[in-house]
Amino acid sequence: MNLPVIIKFVIDLLAVLLLALGIKGLSKVKSARDANRLAAFAMSLSVIGLLSYYLGTSGIAIQSWIWIIIGSIIGSLFGAILAKKVPMTSMPETVALFNGCGGMSSLLVALGVAIFPISNSVENLDFFKSLINEVSISVSIFVGAITFTGSIVAMAKLQGWLSTPGWTQSKVRHFVNIVFAVASLIAFFDLINGNTSSIWLLVIVSSLLGIGVTLPIGGADMPVVISLLNSYSGIAAAAAGFVVDSQLLIVAGAMVGAAGLILTQVMCKGMNRSLVSVLFGGSLSAQSTASSGSGEYTNITSCSVEECALTLEAANKVIIVPGYGLAVAQAQHTLREVTKKLEQNGIEVVYAIHPVAGRMPGHMNVLLAEADVPYEQLKEMDVVNPDFPATDVVLVLGANDVVNPQAKNDSSSPLYGMPVLDVQEARTVFVIKRGMSAGYSGIKNDLFDLPNTSMVFGDAKKVLNDLIGELKDLGVGEK
């Protein structure tokens, strides 16, 4: 072992340690920000380690430096600009886009090695070693391609650029995807048999498979898909680690892969969906309209903003239930103004956060934190549920399925068993909603029919603005 090897070994070890500490730190609110920086530092460290190793051993040609600099500057610049500019409400699709590009990177590395075998990896390899090489290249391409196209489709669907085509809800899609999967397998074995050109077949069919698998999945399940794809990009990175013989890549990739799986599991639990039904069940709304839950509403009470303000003024305890509609309306700051007024009047205000409110776990927390809502006021579902009976007013803002009592009462409902917020236990419930349309699941919400529920129709932001006006007229929060 010479010096460059030892230095690289030490740096790699340090980088792995720091990455692990970074991920661990990200799990606590206090340390999260520092931990993120620590992880970023570890990543830069790993680059320095690799470059110094090559400088100390084979050297790096000027030409290589030029291409390194071009790639780094362009990639970093676009990444930084997008990260600074993107609004907080489109966080899920941004993560999807970044993730897809990570997958693309692994794919390209494997493709490059496959077409132009790099010096030390293929020459004088025995059969076993070249087999491993081909398997890791294939896995890297397969997973990388699925990650890329799947993430792009997920992003396009979240952005509303792409809707779910009707045919993808029929059984045909399973057949199509099986064809893609079998074709990838054929390409894989062909590749191992030494037919290098079948690598293109592998690229094409695995890309199509990524599209075919993601396209039928409905908007409600998108967070699960993004989380799963996040896990895939880790696996792709680990596979690329086998391709270029890098332990650091394998460790980091495996850690991310495991992280994505755990997150995916958590999200599935929160939505009462199994991973299998998310991946193969198609869009939830397409199933349920056919079976149950398309009943008519019989007892809708609608009320004005003024009534809502009067009730709020008289309350002692108010719970806010924010949902995706709040995010779409970009109304988090307006909401904060309303709650500030209520607090100034001595009314206790708490935010009830369902684990899958919004489009990703934690999405609501991010949005509300942006509007300066104190962290202590955000309560998780299990903590806040016992409080509802002692609550005067619940404001449901753009949330739907997560407050549907059917999940508890109606065993025939597709939502049955999903943990929900027991808002109906409160004395009065106001649901601020644009119209009577159903939520993500496409299922009727029994809450709206209950006698203690009143609907306030309108865009969340507009209603909240009106509410501020009404509260002002009542003299709330002006002391």
Place this chain on the structure above:
Amino acid sequence: MSFISLLWVLLLGSLLGLELIGKVPPTLHTPLMSGANAISGITMLAALTLIVKAEGNIPLLIIGSVSLGFALFNVVGGFFVTDRMLAMFSRKPSNKK
């Protein structure tokens, strides 16, 4: 590095990941996903290796460079966006009446 020891690395890395991430409050799931996602851009090391070992092979240099660009887009963007999210959490509730 022999293949078998690389497999051990893979196994231990996965177990480490499961253990590290097992206990995260839902609040931090989006930032965590975004941060973990940035780390998956570690493939930039593979892209770098490709470029260094290309030995003047122009198509390979281009593939490596594009791959490096994609990876860094993921890494830099991912860490910045995570930092932006976390900056909101760390803000102290100073404006209490």
